[in-house]
Amino acid sequence: MPPVHEAAAQAQPNIALVKYWGKRDAALNLPAVGSISITLDGLWTRTRVRFDERLPQDRFVLDGRADEREAARVSRCLDLLRERAGVRWRADVVSRNNFPTAAGLASSASGFAALVTAAAAALGLPLSETEKSELARRASGSAARSIFGGYVEWAHGRRADGKDSVAQCLRAAADWPLRVVVAITSRAAKEVGSSAGMRRSAETSPYHAAWIAAQEDDLAAARSAIAARDFQRLAEVAEHSCLKMHALALAARPGLIYWNGTTVEALHRIRALRGSGVPVFFTVDAGPQVKAVCEPQAAETVRAALAATPGVLDVIECGLGAGARLIEAAALECAA
Ligand code: 2P0
Numbered sequence: 001m002p003p004v005h006e007a008a009a010q011a012q013p014n015i016a017l018v019k020y021w022g023k024r025d026a027a028l029n030l031p032a033v034g035s036i037s038i039t040l041d042g043l044w045t046r047t048r049v050r051f052d053e054r055l056p057q058d059r060f061v062l063d064g065r066a067d068e069r070e071a072a073r074v075s076r077c078l079d080l081l082r083e084r085a086g087v088r089w090r091a092d093v094v095s096r097n098n099f100p101t102a103a104g105l106a107s108s109a110s111g112f113a114a115l116v117t118a119a120a121a122a123l124g125l126p127l128s129e130t131e132k133s134e135l136a137r138r139a140s141g142s143a144a145r146s147i148f149g150g151y152v153e154w155a156h157g158r159r160a161d162g163k164d165s166v167a168q169c170l171r172a173a174a175d176w177p178l179r180v181v182v183a184i185t186s187r188a189a190k191e192v193g194s195s196a197g198m199r200r201s202a203e204t205s206p207y208h209a210a211w212i213a214a215q216e217d218d219l220a221a222a223r224s225a226i227a228a229r230d231f232q233r234l235a236e237v238a239e240h241s242c243l244k245m246h247a248l249a250l251a252a253r254p255g256l257i258y259w260n261g262t263t264v265e266a267l268h269r270i271r272a273l274r275g276s277g278v279p280v281f282f283t284v285d286a287g288p289q290v291k292a293v294c295e296p297q298a299a300e301t302v303r304a305a306l307a308a309t310p311g312v313l314d315v316i317e318c319g320l321g322a323g324a325r326l327i328e329a330a331a332l333e334c335a336a
Pocket of ligand 1: 015016018019020021029035108109139140141142143194195284285286
């Protein structure tokens with residue numbers, strides 16, 4: 001057998017419409033609530049994993065630079081795959097994002113979905129999408145969703161071992177090709193990451209129990225809106241879930257304020273557009289960027305309105321896309 005075992009994969013970020021916020025098991029990364037997302041197109045992470053029996057340790061290069069901070073997380077994720085394959089080989093991992101890593105676009109979701117997909121293939125592990133979703137979840141919760149394309153639900157699950165807390169596709173992207181316009185309002189790294197923010201919210205926010213209690217109703221509403229392709233109903237539940245997640249975080253001690261002034265102004269502009277008949281709604285994650293989801297014919301109007309909002313630094317438009325998949329290593333276009 002040759003000493004080198006290699007594969008490459010691509011995955012895309014996803015944006016939650018019904019949010020994940022809170023964990024029921026931090027070690028296994030099991031969520032306190034289920035969530036529903038859309039996987040994006042146009043933005044991607046491409047990752048090549050090369051297991052080499054001669055390497056003394058794992059190496060992780062992101063966008064051309066050795067990334068020490070993320071290397072430990074990458075190694076822990078690879079350990080799960082090595083354990084399944086019954087090998088101890090270390091790996092050389094080269095990854096590239098075609099979007100800014102700190103832009104608040106869930107680079108950990110696309111990153112770990114691509115890593116698991118490439119590593120499983122490199123090791124010759126015949127894993128199902130469901131098994132890949134479980135492994136990706138353990139590295140980063142939202143990565144469980146980026147294994148799948150289109151409209152995706154990640155289940156809360158009942159089992160203590162987390163085997164049923166995996167994602168599945170609810171509807172293909174082509175069935176309802178909505179567009180997403182992202183308004184970048186800051187390039188600063190966020191002060192409190194998602195995991196720490198979730199922990200603080202669960203421990204100190206008086207709204208935590210109310211958040212958990214209502215999630216099933218929001219999931220049911222989003223599922224039925226997606227099944228019926230009912231934009232107005234999806235808009236209502238998605239904005240509600242987003243604002244509720246932020247209300248929970250704002251009420252933590254100390255309060256988590258992920259928004260800046262431009263974020264708030266962009267939300268008002270999106271609301272005003274919808275009020276005037278434009279099919280668009282907003283969502284915001286654990287950072288200041290605003291994601292506007294709209295019907296295709298409204299994309300140009302939404303893009304122009306966000307670009308004209310004072311303080312918006314850049315606008316990125318994309319569609320809905322596919323799940324994680326293998327690619328030729330040559331497509332990576334970046335040297336090791
Ligand atoms: C979501 N977020 O549903 C929510 C809404 C951010 C706000 O999933 O701790 O990086 O690795 O499981 O996946 C971002 O959290 O957190 C996220 P971990 P992750 O999209």
